[in-house]
Amino acid sequence: MSVSPSRALAAALLVLLSACATSRPAAQTEASAQNPARQALRRLVEAHFEEQFRRFPLAATSRGLHTYDDQLAGFTAEEQLAWVDFLKKELTALPQQVERAALAPLDRADYDIFESNLKARILELEQVRGWERNPNTALGFASGSVYQLINRDFAPLEQRMRSAVARMSRLPEVFAASRATLKNPPRLWTEIALQQAAGTRSLFAETLPQAFAPVKDASLQESFKKEQARVLAALEDYVRFLREDLLPRSNGDFAIGETFYRQKLAYEEGVTDDIDTLLAWGRSELKHTQDEFREVARRIDPSKAPMDVYRELGKEHPTPAELVPTTRATLETIRQFLVDQHIITIPSEVRAQVAETPSFNRALSFASMSTPGPYETRATEAYYYVTPPDPTWSAEQTEQHMSFYNRYALQIVSIHEAYPGHYVQFLWTNKKVDSKVRQLMGSGSFSEGWGLYTEQMMLEAGYGGTGLEGDKLKLNQLALYLQRLARYMVGLSLHTRGMTYEQAVRFFEEEAYMTRVNAEREARRGTSDPTYLVYALGKKMILELREEAKARWGKDYSLQRFHDAVVSYGYPPVPVVRRLMFGENEPAFGQPGRQEP
Incomplete structure (x- = not known):
């Protein structure tokens, strides 16, 4: 899915945000709107997207702008390299035309995100060069x-x-x-x-x-x-x-290397930790989660091995024909829990439509959320895609695939993708955010980290109840978290530590307890999606942010206040969200090799 954002602008209002519930100013003051630095930044941003959509019509269509629907461009090597030159010119012009220090906090965040996004795109096109390496x-x-x-x-x-x-x-x-x-x-x-x-x-x-x-x-x-x-x-x-x-x-190496990997993390996620530090946390969190998985499995059935307990739950799944209607009903149950328990504000009564994943996208996706672009004015529906088994598969392959959608896992996946995960994020961004930067330039660690965080948070908040049924949900939540932790470790290891594809498959099988067919799908994705560690990385940072909010807000803290505040900014990197939530004027993020305070 794509990632995105919103806000109001004065420092006094950011202080107000920290002092009272989750209220956010609906519009910014006239003075901040007339700020010359802000106007200059917005002109640059508008010019950037106008040029991008002209050069890449598919990007325009996907964002809901239909001026170029009958055009096709941006697929040649010459066009890719010309775009790099344009981005470099924009990067040079940004500090020359916009005085960052004169911007209000929200606009300063936009400046930082825009600058880092330019650097990330230049790195991808000029150095990583997937466009000339991936058939x-x-x-x-x-x-x-x-x-x-x-x-x-x-x-x-x-x-x-x-x-x-x-x-x-x-x-x-x-x-x-x-x-x-x-x-x-x-x-x-x-x-x-x-x-x-x-x-x-x-x-x-x-x-x-x-x-x-x-x-x-x-x-x-x-x-x-x-x-x-x-x-x-x-x-x-x-x-x-x-x-x-x-x-x-075809004898090339899929690994992008440690230097480019760290730059991607810095520019895209605002994370500057070294690889060894990241791997050390991943190993520790993986072991802790495996231990918890075994303990929950023991509570469900102490007579069986943990993996046998988990596999047994996998048998309780809908048929392929029942997958879509079962998912649709599941969404309504989850949504009602959010309302009843005051977990987060849902800014719209409009539901996401459940549909099968398009056939051409099934090799790399189990479930996903597709939302309309911010320019869309008519076809504003969102789709929650689930992937049916390939009709040519054997009965064993089909059974392995459908085990992913067992009635416990399906609830956890739906929490992640829809309520209060990606779909609720989209609703907030669509209705509350007036910044093109935070609507169109998102952070994977915030978007996917939020989705993964909600899986754990909902069970902590009481969804699914206690006792045996609660443990079955918890076991599946932990299994899905192990999958994301395996992505975290595999992504880092494939691209910076020499892990092979076969080793990655075994890692998913042995450390995340996945079936062979699903482990292969995950490992394949990791070879071309280096930073799919963003799920676990983002969850880690959001949990840390929640603990900080509890400490800062004291008796004024509530889960709904925290959640409404976090999603109110769109999809910035988590370090930017933190800066905006607590009103601190921290340095710009995104410099690899330097630790942020």
């Missing part, structure tokens, strides 16, 4: 270019079909550009791309024709069929290239 990039680009047009009813279907046809006419160029750009990818990435290609083919061969079937314009249907044939032919050529040409010479 799955072209497949994702092709799928996203059209799926965004059918996923939401933001315009008449015929209009969206015309945009899809226009984009499809350029997709053979996308595959050709990828063939020309790719340089020595890791063999595993090429294998993943070959697997993902089946979902891409299904999208163009089956999903799109079904989506556009109601359109009566015969000429448009004919144009669609023509471009569909061209895309499928280009896709087949690309798959042949992957299998026969690229795969035999």
Whole structure:
């Protein structure tokens, strides 16, 4: 999912935030709005997104801006490198045009996030260079270019079909550009791309024709069929290239290395700890969680081994056909608990829609939340995606996959993705945040850390009750936390300590107690998503923030006050959230190699 934000601006109001409930000023003062530094910052930010959306139409569509829906660009090496040059110019211009010290706290946070985001994008494009190393990039680009047009009813279907046809006419160029750009990818990435290609083919061969079937314009249907044939032919050529040409010479290393890894953490998450320190905490937390897992399993059934207890719970799952309706009912139960127990304010009665994960995105996702972009004015629905088993799988593979959605784990996953996790985050950001920076430039450790934090917090608050049923929920919460802790350790180790893919698979199996098929999925993701440690890292920082709030607020502390304050800013890195919550004028974050106070 994407990450995002809100706020009001004077230091006095930040003091007020610390002094009274969770009230936040609805609008900023006229004086702060007229601040020249603030105006200069907002002009730079607006210019940045205008240029980004012009160069990368898919980004515009995904954010809910439909000016460029019939266009396709940003897929060549030349365009990527030109964008790097533009970002560097912006980075140079920022301190020249905006006096950071003259900004109010909220705008100063925007400045810091914007600056670090520019650095992160430059690092990714110029140094990590996934765009020229990962053959799955072209497949994702092709799928996203059209799926965004059918996923939401933001315009008449015929209009969206015309945009899809226009984009499809350029997709053979996308595959050709990828063939020309790719340089020595890791063999595993090429294998993943070959697997993902089946979902891409299904999208163009089956999903799109079904989506556009109601359109009566015969000429448009004919144009669609023509471009569909061209895309499928280009896709087949690309798959042949992957299998026969690229795969035999795919000998690259997926690891980005310690230097780039630390820079990513600093720029994206505001975390400057060294790798050894991060690994030491991970090992300690993993052992503690494993010990707790064994203790809870013993309470459920002392006659069985802990993993046998857990696997037994995995058998209590819906059928594939029942997955969506069961998930929908689960969301309502959880939401009502939030209201009854005053856990957090829910700023809207609108529900997220539960649906199956798109076929082209199933290889790397069990469950996810897809929310509309901040520019969207019509199709404002959000989707909670759950992934059904592949119909070609054996009965054993299907059973392993569905065990992930057992009736206890499904509740924990739904807490993370929807209530009070990502969907509630989205609602706060959508309704309370007026900053493009905090709407469009988010922090993974805050977004995913919040989702993971809520899993534990809800059980602490009494969700699920006590006794045997409570223990069964707790065992699944701990199992899912072990999975995220394994991501934490594997992400660090794959990219900075020489861990192999097979070692990563074994780590998920042995340390997080995952089945083979799910361990492979997690390890595959880790090779191309280096910082998927953000779940456990963010939870750690939010728990620390909660303890600090308790100490600072004393008798005025409440869970709802803390939660409303935390999510009211959007999706900034947790160090920025802390700075804003407590009204402290700390130094800018994001300098690798330097510890923050």
